[in-house]
Amino acid sequence: MGSIFMAFLIGGALCLIGQLIMDFTKPAVTPGHILVGYITAGAVLSGLGLYQPLVDIGGTGATIPLSGFGHLLTQGTLKAVxxxxxxxxxxxxxxxxxxxxxxxxxxxxxxxxxxNPKG
Amino acid sequence: MNVPNPDKLKKIEIQEYDNLLQQIKPKPAIFTNCVWAFTVGGLICMLAQIIQNYLLSTGMSKIDASSITSVTMIFLGALFTGIGIYDELGKKAGAGTIVPITGFANAIVASAMEFKREGYVFGVGARLFSVAGPTLVFGFAVAVLIGLIKVFFTS
Amino acid sequence: MASGKKRGKQTVVFDNPPVLTAWSAVVGPKEGDGPWGKDFDFIIDDYMFGEKTWEKAETKMLRETIKLTLSKRFFTPEDVELLLAGDLLNQTVSSNFAARELQIPYLGLYGACSTMAESLVTGSMLMDGGFFERVVAASCSHHYASYRQYRFPTEQGVQSTPSTQWTATAAGAILLEAGGTGPRVTSATIGKVIDMGQTDMADMGCAMAPAAADTIKTHFDDLGRSTDYYDLVVTGDLAKIGMAAAEQLFIRDGLVPKPNYSDCGVLLYDETQGVDAGGSGCGCCAAMLCGPLLKKIVNGDISKLLLVATGALMSPTTSFQGESIPAIAHAVAIEM
Incomplete structure (x- = not known):
């Protein structure tokens, strides 16, 4: 049960940050920018060794947000190197x-x- | 005689108009938006954790369980976009539906779906990457860069 | 230099005011559910309108609206000398394709959401100039066709903001004739492109409000009219927030906005229809004019109307490149 709650908390928090970025930078930052920003931020934080602790705490709360995808890319690269x-x-x-x-x-x-799309 | 610079006058006019709009424009409902984003984003990640816990309980390795969870979430994101539910949720939840990987799937399918009439190759096929493309480009570029830094420092 | 028909800086007054002898408005399901549903000629119940694409549906909507207008006077397309039409899609394809099928000599116009006024002004000048005696002015927009061109794909989950406007699915067409009975286009003011540095594609109303205010002020100045001359001054699609901005600008310019001022974007929908700030699109003020507003004139509820249709003249490309949104407004006086 604990892992499920932590996934909610960390996942929710990551989305909250995205929402704040969008609300305070309107209209410059679009959903596309958020996706690119998250994957980039995840990859960089992962390279600095800062993302793995978040995954350890939050589980899918850290891996399912797109930053987790960036983390996956970086970790895969580092291992292969x-x-x-x-x-x-x-x-x-x-x-x-x-x-x-x-x-x-x-x-x-x-x-x-x-x-087909609506309409 | 000192003739005022027209550019400067225009700037003052724009500034005055911006000030006027500041008073008129409704403030975005940041608090409500944040509650929605947090809750919906959290619930999506929670669903993923439930799937992952189940997979782990079957004795699957952590890496495989994580992959299958991501793939399942991508499928669900694509499916709910197809049946027209995901965008309705997104209108309320904002980043709560964009940040999780389901949002990535949503962006891919939504762009592709509308361009079916332009054909299956340059319509659906090309548009599939209008949002996914930049995302993958940046993800890979950064990962490769980090890999190269590691190669450089370990050799 | 001064011609007999021009007044002041930007206004023309017609010696032989063209008569609006027939008009019609065709709208989509959402517009039909709105407060003016019963005032439109026809409500399509499906956004595809029996076609394969939204773009085709838009073309059909415009074509049928024009045909319906002509049929009210028992005319066929061959009886009309000129079609002036425009829409929001790239290269104004909806109008081009409608004109291909109608085979009426055609001039395509682009004024974004101001196109209805642009076509009325142009048509009236050509008629008063003695070139034509029977002209159709029309414009249309389709929500999904334009949304896909200007904004995000419809199925992408994007949060709307309170200033977002809903592009109307609607078309309006007016038949102008040299003689006959009906409301007349008596004068018009051609607007300048005004850009107040606004860049938010999700807030066109505030980008267009200064253009509306400028054109309205010029109109009253050029004709030396008092602000209570018209029974109703109606701007085209500024919507709630843009209208509030426009009212402030009127006050700054010494015009009294209330009580005879309103906006087509505010009027077209109910608060409950989930359209945020209100309506927009070429079809919005076209349908409001050809539906409820002209009906009010004919019924005698109002006799002097000033339609000020506004248009935002950017493209998705210029917005991506960080350019601000230029806007225009044309004023047309319609009097019984």
């Missing part, structure tokens, strides 16, 4: 994120083909 050196810097991120990216592309395409 240890094994393969410079080649790992190029291959590690895609390997770690392969399932997520493929799922997004394939599900996205299928759903977009099946359903």
């Amino acid at each position: 240890e094994q393969k050196g410079i080649l790992g810097a190029l291959s590690g991120g895609a390997e770690a994120a392969a399932a997520g990216i493929t799922a997004a592309i394939v599900f996205g395409y299928i759903i977009a083909v099946i359903f």
Whole structure:
């Protein structure tokens, strides 16, 4: 039960930060900017070793926000660098994120083909 | 005679108008927005945690459980976009529906769906990446950069 | 230099005021549910209007509105000498395609949401100039077709702000004739493009309010009219917040806004319809004019109307490049 509550708390907090950024920078920051910003911030914080503690506390509360995706990319890259050196810097991120990216592309395409927008 | 600079006059006029608008424009309901974002974002992550806990209880490895959880959430985000529910939720929850990976799926599907009439290749296929593209570009660029820094410092 | 028909800086007065002999308004489901639903000629119950795309639906809406208008005078498209029309889509395709099917000689106009007034002004001048005797002025917009061009995809979960306006699904067409009975276009003021440095695409009303205020002030100055000359001054789609800004600007300019001032964007929908600040789009003031407003003139509720249609003249590209939103407003006086 504890992990579920912490996921709610950390996940909610990360979304809250996004909301504050959008409300205070209106209209400059769009949802697209938020997505790009979160993945970038997650990747950078992960490189500095600051994101893993958040994952340890929050579980999916830290991995499901898009910053968690950035974290995944960085961790995959760093691990691959240890094994393969410079080649790992190029291959590690895609390997770690392969399932997520493929799922997004394939599900996205299928759903977009099946359903029609409202109106 | 001192002729006032027209650019300067225009600037003063714009400033005066901005001041006027400051008084008229309703303030965004920041508190309500934040409550919505926190609650909905939190609930989405909570659902993911429930899925992940279940997967872990079946004896699956942590990495696999995490991947499958993400994939499931992406699927749900795409599906709820398709049936027209996710955008309704997003109108209220703002960042609460954008920040989680379901929001990434929403952005992908929403852009693609509308361009079906432009064809399945340059309509759906190309538009799929109008939001996903920049996101992945920045994610990968930063990760590779960090990888290179590590290579540089460890060698 | 001064021509006999021009007054002051930007205003024209017609020697032979063209007569509005027939008009009609066709609107979408949401507009039909609004407070003026019964005043429109036809309400389409589905945004596709039996077509395959929203863009085609918009073209059909405009075409049918024009045909309906002509049928009220038992005319066919061949009887009309000129069609002046415009819409919001890139290259004004809805109007171009409607004109392709109608085969009326055609001039396409773009004035964003001010197009209805632009077409009326242009048509009236061409008629008073003696070039034509039967002209159709029209404009239209479709919520989903324009939303997809200007904003986010409809299924993307994006928070709306209180200043967001809902692009109307609506079309209006007016037949102008040299003679006959009906309300007449008596004078018009052509607006300047005014840009007060606003950049928020989700707040067009505040970008357009200064243009409306400028055109209205010029209109009254040019004609030396007192502000209570008109029974109703109505701006086109400033919506709630833009209208509040415009009222403040009127007061600054020494005009009395109330009680005979209103805005089509505020009028078109009910508060409960989830449209935030109100309506917008070429169809918004076109349908309000061709529906309830002209009906009020014919019924004798009002006899002098000043329609000030406003338009925001940016494109998504210029907004992405950080340009501010230029705006325009044209005023048309319609008197019984």
